[in-house]
Amino acid sequence: MGIQISHLNKWFNHYHALNDINLTIEKGELVALLGPSGCGKTSLLRIIAGLELPTSGHIFFENQDISKEDIRNRHIGYVFQNFALFPHMKVIDNIAFGLRIKPKKVRLSPKEITKKAQFLLEMVQLEHVANHYPHELSGGQCQRIALARTLAINPKILLLDEPFSALDTKVRRELRRWLTQFHQDIYLTTIFVTHDQEEAMEIADRVVIMNRGVIEQIGSPIEILNNPTNDFVYNFLGDSNNLRIGEKSFNFRPYEIDIQINDISPIGYYPAEVIDIRPLGALLKLVLKPQQCTSYIEAQIPKTIPKIQNLKKGQIIYFKPILDFEI
Numbered sequence: 590m591g592i593q594i595s596h597l598n599k600w601f602n603h604y605h606a607l608n609d610i611n612l613t614i615e616k617g618e619l620v621a622l623l624g625p626s627g628c629g630k631t632s633l634l635r636i637i638a639g640l641e642l643p644t645s646g647h648i649f650f651e652n653q654d655i656s657k658e659d660i661r662n663r664h665i666g667y668v669f670q671n672f673a674l675f676p677h678m679k680v681i682d683n684i685a686f687g688l689r690i691k692p693k694k695v696r697l698s699p700k701e702i703t704k705k706a707q708f709l710l711e712m713v714q715l716e717h718v719a720n721h722y723p724h725e726l727s728g729g730q731c732q733r734i735a736l737a738r739t740l741a742i743n744p745k746i747l748l749l750d751e752p753f754s755a756l757d758t759k760v761r762r763e764l765r766r767w768l769t770q771f772h773q774d775i776y777l778t779t780i781f782v783t784h785d786q787e788e789a790m791e792i793a794d795r796v797v798i799m800n801r802g803v804i805e806q807i808g809s810p811i812e813i814l815n816n817p818t819n820d821f822v823y824n825f826l827g828d829s830n831n832l833r834i835g836e837k838s839f840n841f842r843p844y845e846i847d848i849q850i851n852d853i854s855p856i857g858y859y860p861a862e863v864i865d866i867r868p869l870g871a872l873l874k875l876v877l878k879p880q881q882c883t884s885y886i887e888a889q890i891p892k893t894i895p896k897i898q899n900l901k902k903g904q905i906i907y908f909k910p911i912l913d914f915e916i
């Protein structure tokens with residue numbers, strides 16, 4: 590189901606938590622709401638779900654204005670951080686629960702309910718834990734069961750509010766990959782709230798960057814990364830060096846830098862002292878102090894580049910920002 594949000598505002602007493610939000614989400618799209626704590630992501634999600642009413646503005650599901658519609662008529666699946674499974678119920682019964690409590694006239698037969706619950710367990714690739722209890726599962730498995738339990742009621746829209754944020758980094762990475770694949774299979778309109786830019790970039794078709802109740806930019810991960818529309822978006826999307834040398838100012842990412850290790854300065858390069866060298870996955874992170882500046886900058890260079898193999902702290906090297914935009 591497609592979603593359209595038009596001129597939506599939310600005030601909490603005197604606080605303008607959402608300020609003229611306009612957003613169209615296509616059917617089957619996975620959109621991430623990304624922004625710092627308190628920017629209004631959860632408020633927007635809760636208003637879409639019907640848990641909260643907007644102060645003004647409209648929400649349309651497939652061109653139908655549902656702004657005042659009860660939550661039960663919105664056909665929403667909502668999964669959040671620490672989504673609680675019923676601890677005294679086996680996994681399979683947790684998933685079947687929503688189907689079993691439906692009114693009798695629309696309820697499936699017990700056999701059909703079990704079949705559907707098993708199908709959902711297969712979808713989240715956890716058939717083997719059907720008869721386990723929640724406390725016997727890992728955090729990542731619990732969140733996948735939470736998703737299966739939510740999908741059991743056939744939602745038209747899936748809302749995920751920081752569903753992986755309570756998990757450790759490695760599990761989060763696995764679940765991100767898993768979710769992207771899963772979403773491609775089920776093709777369900779999905780809104781994913783996160784404050785983690787890496788997570789948003791990795792899973793979303795489009796990213797909505799929010800800040801203090803307004804939308805700063807909407808675009809695909811590549812569009813946003815390559816063409817940030819303002820300083821907030823640029824700085825929010827990752828580390829950046831803000832460097833002033835004489836009359837010139839540069840903004841560049843730690844990986845947007847070229848390093849030369851020569852005895853004399855190549856044209857267009859600046860001298861800097863190597864302050865620190867740290868491994869960072871496939872990269873080396875260098876902290877540099879440009880000679881004409883008082884502040885430090887950070888450079889990230891592929892570990893395998895031969896010229897940096899024997900780099901030492903205290904050494905003078907030459908650097909040049911690349912892909913920089915000069916101010």
Ligand SMILES: Nc1ncnc2c1ncn2[C@@H]1O[C@H](COP(=O)(O)OP(=O)(O)OP(=O)(O)O)[C@@H](O)[C@H]1O
Nearest residue numbers: 601604606624625626627628629630631632633784
């Ligand atoms: N029920 C409420 N009453 C008063 N203020 C609220 C209420 N809910 C949210 N707010 C305020 O609205 C702003 C946006 O909150 P919201 O939870 O939507 O932000 P968020 O981007 O989801 O943040 P986080 O990432 O920390 O969850 C915050 O300043 C918050 O204090």
